[in-house]
Amino acid sequence: MLTVYRSTLGSMSLVDSLADAATLPDDSQRWVDRLTAEGSTREQALTELHALLLKAARFEVSRRRGMVRGGDLDDLALQAADDALVAILRRLGDFEGRSRFTTWAYKFALLEAAVKVRQLAWQNRELPMEPEGLERVGGTAAAGPDAELLQATLACLDELTPRQRDVLVALAINGVPIDVLADSLGATRGALYKTLHDARRALRARLAERGYRPDDVEGGDRD
Amino acid sequence: MTDPLARLLGPSGPDVGCDVCFQLLDRYVELELAGRLAELPQAAALETHFAGCPACREEYESLRDLVAGP
Numbered sequence A: 001m002l003t004v005y006r007s008t009l010g011s012m013s014l015v016d017s018l019a020d021a022a023t024l025p026d027d028s029q030r031w032v033d034r035l036t037a038e039g040s041t042r043e044q045a046l047t048e049l050h051a052l053l054l055k056a057a058r059f060e061v062s063r064r065r066g067m068v069r070g071g072d073l074d075d076l077a078l079q080a081a082d083d084a085l086v087a088i089l090r091r092l093g094d095f096e097g098r099s100r101f102t103t104w105a106y107k108f109a110l111l112e113a114a115v116k117v118r119q120l121a122w123q124n125r126e127l128p129m130e131p132e133g134l135e136r137v138g139g140t141a142a143a144g145p146d147a148e149l150l151q152a153t154l155a156c157l158d159e160l161t162p163r164q165r166d167v168l169v170a171l172a173i174n175g176v177p178i179d180v181l182a183d184s185l186g187a188t189r190g191a192l193y194k195t196l197h198d199a200r201r202a203l204r205a206r207l208a209e210r211g212y213r214p215d216d217v218e219g220g221d222r223d
Numbered sequence B: 001m002t003d004p005l006a007r008l009l010g011p012s013g014p015d016v017g018c019d020v021c022f023q024l025l026d027r028y029v030e031l032e033l034a035g036r037l038a039e040l041p042q043a044a045a046l047e048t049h050f051a052g053c054p055a056c057r058e059e060y061e062s063l064r065d066l067v068a069g070p
Helices: A002-008 A012-020 A026-035 A039-063 A073-090 A101-122 A132-141 A147-159 A162-173 A178-185 A189-209 B004-009 B017-033 B043-052 B054-068
Strands: none
Touching (some): A026 A039, A026 A101, A039 B054, A073 A101, A101 A178, A101 B017, A147 B004, A162 A178, A162 A189, A178 A189, A178 B054, A189 B004, B017 B043, B017 B054, B043 B054
């Protein structure tokens, strides 16, 4: 396993770029030095880093355990740690020491684990792209304080591009996780979020044209 | 995820998007835990993104809780 990782980080250009980086806090510098060293020093650093990543991945999997039925979650955490280690070695030159190295590394493991749990939770499920959820939303709108604005918003959905509408309905109404949808559509998460963002901006603009004040709405997905 | 109108319209402020969110996440968490978020110019745009992107918000909360410890 570690041999594979070594091949990811063998270039002098990466080592040179790290040497040129701003001075890092001692512990972070030690991580970078050991991960760019040769031989047993590097092997030991990789082993220690993998253990940290596995701890983070298990932490994330444990938090999301309720999302999935069945599946080998410890194996999923191990896969997440493996993938995170590869990603970290590929992007080690991006580490600028603006946080501790371990905090920077943890986020890769958490991302890999979270994505894998969401994908496991949605595997073999048809992704709801059609607006069956809209009927539910429309039905609950009658009693809410923003009922008129919500009905106007739903009516404006037809003025979005088909792609914007599909993405908005799937993510915001039907609750499909963004990385699951991105994987299904062959898009990146960042690109899909931009589509979502553009759709929301277009909705707000259409509502403003009709005399509504959507900027008064504290939008978002917070509970 | 209680308000369908809020989910449809999303947050209205400047938003960094998922890629920049991931780049800044570790810095944001450490500064937040240190009570020094004012040092991060993009903090407000990150918070807007957390409001509009449940996946990034979940990962932020996980990193914050992992780093903060028990």
